[in-house]
Amino acid sequence: MSVKSAFVTIIGRPSVGKSTLLNKMCGEKVAIVSNVPQTTRNAIRGIVNRKEGQLVFIDTPGRHSSEKKMNKKLMEVSERALTDSDLVLYVLDASRAPGMEEEEIVSLLKPLAEKTIAAVNKMDVPGADINRTNEFIAQKLPGINPYVISAYTGQGIDELLCALYDMAPEGQPLYGEEYYTDQETEFRIAEIIREQAINRLRQELPHSLYVDIADMEFKKDNEKGQLLWVRAFIIVERDSQKGMVVGKGGEMIKAIRLASLKNLKNIFDWKIELDLRVKTGKDWRQKDHTIKRIIDR
Numbered sequence: 001m002s003v004k005s006a007f008v009t010i011i012g013r014p015s016v017g018k019s020t021l022l023n024k025m026c027g028e029k030v031a032i033v034s035n036v037p038q039t040t041r042n043a044i045r046g047i048v049n050r051k052e053g054q055l056v057f058i059d060t061p062g063r064h065s066s067e068k069k070m071n072k073k074l075m076e077v078s079e080r081a082l083t084d085s086d087l088v089l090y091v092l093d094a095s096r097a098p099g100m101e102e103e104e105i106v107s108l109l110k111p112l113a114e115k116t117i118a119a120v121n122k123m124d125v126p127g128a129d130i131n132r133t134n135e136f137i138a139q140k141l142p143g144i145n146p147y148v149i150s151a152y153t154g155q156g157i158d159e160l161l162c163a164l165y166d167m168a169p170e171g172q173p174l175y176g177e178e179y180y181t182d183q184e185t186e187f188r189i190a191e192i193i194r195e196q197a198i199n200r201l202r203q204e205l206p207h208s209l210y211v212d213i214a215d216m217e218f219k220k221d222n223e224k225g226q227l228l229w230v231r232a233f234i235i236v237e238r239d240s241q242k243g244m245v246v247g248k249g250g251e252m253i254k255a256i257r258l259a260s261l262k263n264l265k266n267i268f269d270w271k272i273e274l275d276l277r278v279k280t281g282k283d284w285r286q287k288d289h290t291i292k293r294i295i296d297r
Contacts, residue, residue, distance in 0.1 A: 004053030005171030008164060009081040011060055011109070012091035013101040017121045021091060021151035022046045022059045025161060028180045029267060031059050033195070047179050052165040054173035058085060082108065087167055088116040089160075092146075094128035098136045106140040117167065118146040119160055124153060186213045189230055189264060193276065196259040197234055200252065201244060208237045209245070210284070218270075226270040235281040245278045253278060 010018045019031035022044065030046035044059040058081045082088060090109055092102070109116050118141065120133045130148055137146050147163060149156035175182065183191075190211040197209060215231040234245050234256070246253050257276040264272050284290045 002170045003172065004165050004168035005173055006086040006168035007056045007058060007084065008087045008089050009058045009060060009085035010089045010091060011082065011105060013105065016091045016093040017151040018059050018091050019044070021119070021121065021149070021157070022057055024151050024154050024157055025057065026180045029263070030181045045182050047175050047181060048161065049173070049177045050161070050165070053168065053171070054175065055161070055164055055168065056174060057089070079108070082112065086115065086169060087164060088112050089164065090116055090118045092118065092120050092133050092137070093122050094120050094130050094133045095122045095125040097132065102136070109141060113141055113144060115167065116141070116144060117160070117163055118144050120146045120148045121151050123148050123155065124150045186216060188267065189213060190232065192263045192267070193232055193234065193256065193260045196256045196263070197245065200256060208241060208285070210235050227273060228268070228270050229273045229275070231275040232277070234276065234278045235284060236278065237281065237283055237285065239280050242278050242280060
């Protein structure tokens, strides 16, 4: 049997479940997940190894029409990933009617139809209208037969993966079988902290913060072997937002820190000590160099 190898870009509008799907396919937590639209800010790579070969998935930010600097940069990330990929996985949400954002995505995918597979997600959500979504695909991308899935339960995902492997070109794996992502340690820690912060501050300032890892150092822990000490800052745009992140008596930042450590324990083999603080990066979303540094890392 020939061995397959392919880069697969995942594209869809915000909150269709792309990151949840990536985590389910990889069997590990690769991308952070939140109900906040456009949680994903980077091209996140997740790796699936099976007897058929290796698929390297690239989870892109949800496509959303906006003239804001941050959003324009996020759209550049997804468009670049589409150009560089062997296959495209287009994810749609069966619980929401297709709109202008869906039309924009379709216009991007029409020239790439021969290498595109569609997945209709949230089949298990109350109010899901699978026929409506299938009709949209049939009308806008004729010839593409969608796979109906639940990224949450995993239903239909094995069939979807089989279809992707069937379409993938022959080639040797780019990563060892032990890899399920190639993200750097610093990036993964920052993303976990950001996930825990935005899931607790979703009504107040989810898009107004980012996480900066100021320092990391491996130390020897006599009791548990290797220990990673991390100092991280949650950066907000205005001084008035710092109090929301800290919380009354420091309760909020303590909760973010403890939840982050709990998640990191499931990812890394070593013990982690986290010194978590808050500071202001005034109007950081208006600064090109800051946006570039966050998204391109």
